[in-house]
Amino acid sequence: MDYVLFVKGSGPHTIEYGHAADQPVKEVVVSRKCAEAVLRGAQVFVPGVLACSAHIEIGDTVAVSVAVEQPGSENKWSVGITRGTVLQGSPTDPYYHERSGLYIGQGITKLSRTGLFRASEGVAVEMTNRVFDLPSLHSLLEGDIFLQNLPSIITAHALDPQQGERILDMCAAPGGKTTAIAILMRDKGEVIATDRSHNKVLDIKKLVTEMDLHCITAFKLDALKAICKSNESIEFPPGHGNEETFSQTFDHSDICKSPDGNVEATTISHSDLTSEETAENKGDNGGKYLSKADIRKNIRRLRNGGGRNHSIGGRVEKSKGFSPSSFDRVLLDAPCSALGLRPRLFSGEESIESLRKHGKYQRKMFDQAVQLVRPGGVIVYSTCTINPGENEALVRYALDTYKFLSLAPQNPRIGGPGLVGRCELFDGEVVEEWLRPGEEELVQRFDPSSLLDTMGFFIAKFSVGQKDL
Structure with a gap:
């Protein structure tokens, strides 16, 4: 395996939490999965940030710790911190002692507090001092x-x-x-x-x-x-054309075939979906009227896939x-x-x-x-x-x-x-x-x-x- 490069790390290292009596440390608390990634060499990205101190600005040095799930009511586990919580950064903070035992390093903020909770992606904290030292390969x-x-x-x-x-x-x-x-x-x-x-x-x-x-x-x-069941066809929403053309031809051997060996596929054209006259007068939808809102919804569904509530968008082909x-x-x-x-x-x-x-x-x-x-x-x-x-x-x-x-x-x-x-x-x-x-x-x-x-x-x-x- 001559193409494999082994990257070595070191640790654990002892790092001071950074608290001084006259100047409470600025803190960022991240989720468990984010912390696990940081311990493997990653930076802190925006989706992993749960809470931070007030008045954090770009370029501040912050202590990074992790919120680990704790047992709660009805035998359920949760972190007990609502995203966006303001941390006091002192021993009087109710979360202070819990966090100080789960400290994973220090870093420099790349966004202000406002940006941390408004942005949807990007690096939030660039780690400079880690409990486990591994090089970050982000964008490398x-x-x-x-x-x-x-x-x-x-x-x-x-x-x-x-x-x-x-x-x-x-x-x-x-x-x-x-x-x-x-x-x-x-x-x-x-x-x-x-x-x-x-x-x-x-x-x-x-x-x-x-x-x-x-x-x-x-x-x-x-x-x-x-x-694939023999009586079903594979439906692929378009992923290679522009918004004006939604019909697509498939020539893959993975497409299910009917008993007579013929390929079954679903072909959808833009005009079939956007012509209200067709929907109303020609009965192509089994007599069911499609409003303009329904038509737009169908176009989005076919273009992006069914997705889910937190889908980040983009076209994805489906297979049956x-x-x-x-x-x-x-x-x-x-x-x-x-x-x-x-x-x-x-x-x-x-x-x-x-x-x-x-x-x-x-x-x-x-x-x-x-x-x-x-x-x-x-x-x-x-x-x-x-x-x-x-x-x-x-x-x-x-x-x-x-x-x-x-x-x-x-x-x-x-x-x-x-x-x-x-x-x-x-x-x-x-x-x-x-x-x-x-x-x-x-x-x-x-x-x-x-x-x-x-x-x-x-x-x-x-x-x-x-x-x-």
Whole structure:
């Protein structure tokens, strides 16, 4: 992996909180996720700011601390700070002692207090002194480098994508593994990236553009609905034309086909949506009258996708799924409990029951992946958790359920072996089967406590034999 550059950090460092009796320190409190990113080398961005002192101006030195969720009423967890709260910056402040124990460094403000809570994006605080010192790569060589954890890079290599192949990345956001796959293919072939979040698909598309890759297409799609039904067509809102033309032609093999083999697609023209006369007099809408407001709403929906209340806008293509056995390789980097992330400042909401639910959810997604890959193909399953119920237990389920699957060797092999055995919960009411002897060396388990010193991660690679369907 001669294209990989390792960036080393240092810490923890002891940093004074900065309080003086005659001059209370100016403070900024950030969310937990923002703080975790700062501890990995990021700057403080506007969406992560929760509260700050009064009279903060551009260029002020501020102490940055984190608000971590605390147990509240009805067994719910919350930070207890409303965004925009004014901090007093002295020991008399009711939040002072709680924050001083969660101090992550000092920085220089890039916006005034007013700007911090009016802007929607941008750097809020440029960190100058950190508890953990890691270089910020913000705006550095955009399009030429992408920051990733080592296990994530290994995952793309384990998939071993070849030029000219058709690859599916089922839960692709933010797109790091997707772009790594395309680079390994030398941008020759077809990489389909999907995510169920409108905004995350936009993030993938932005990264693909920055990296100047052309073989990647991103769609909005729930991984649990990745198989296309034979009687449905794929609907893609336009994403490549201007506002005057909304019709689009598709020539992708992933589009579902009807029983006679013909491609089914939905074509929408601008005139079909904007001609009130057509709607009223020609009955193209089944006799239903469309007002001008409805027409405008339909145009926005088709242009931007369904989105959600907090959608940042932009055009996103939707997919109704793909035909079975239509991919050479499938990567399922499954949503998980994320117990392997470093640093991880909070995991209070996880319980044995919630961890078991993660496992059930992942099995359903894996079932979809099995149907999508062709015989002779490859599936790579990965998570960023150390929970064996989401890792080794998934492998056991896969091998016991699909006899045509087998574990395949991975290259490079840097992580440690998997866990062999079983786990009994609730006095034996729940039994969780893990790997069997001989299988542990065919997976990679990255343990944060190991000498390798990485985040917690898990990778399993499956070879797909002839399916008995």
